Amino acid sequence: MKRLCTVGLVLLLAGCGITRKAEVSSVDVTSGIVRLDYGQPIFQTSHDDAYITNATATRECQAIGYSAATAYGQPVETCSVISGSLCLNSTLTVQYQCHGYAPRPAVTTSAYY
Template sequence: MNKIWLAACLVAISGGCATTKDWAATGGSRSDGVVRLSYTQGEFESVTVNESQGIDLATRRCATWGYTGAEAFGGVTKQCNQMGGFGGCANWTITKEFQCLGEGNAQSTGARVENITVPAQTTPSQQGMQWKPKGSFKKE
């Protein structure tokens, strides 16, 4: 009985370690104005998430797309990455979506975009040329 009590205490002590996690950009869509941020959490980890770091990261990502800000959609999704030994999940990925705010610019990449004129291209038949099997062109 003492061995079971000792084992339970060790699990409770090791599982109670709180860690602070930062969000990382893991996806999104420029045209939809959506940014996905995620972090991972172990089976016995107690996680505190830095929410202000997440909104700052989402706002910066949206700004590179020409938007003026970002706000969280609401809830989070949890996906199991690795099954545990007793049927539970040993490692989770937690993802939160953020909506970009303002008028986005589909061409904005954080750098200046200039209009470039590309000359029209013509094929040999449009130029009055005929293709020959030897790889040369002959004017008709």
């Protein structure tokens, strides 16, 4: 009976989908690439909120002079915590390509005397 409960609990946890907030991990100004990471613990299915992740990437792109960001490729999964041969936590990396030109506002230094 105990074994059946354990198997049931593992199957229940394996079906859970958790939304994670992706954090900026790197910005390559030269190529206009923004990478965002989020974690995925063992027995869980994590995903990012595409709208929030896109807004975060766009904000980073605008900070380096581009106007927007577009996701490309599939998330890259890397094991970040290993115990023996078992991966206990993975890091998923989502990549965005910056595009468009965002003109910087002109700074005026006129003084009224």
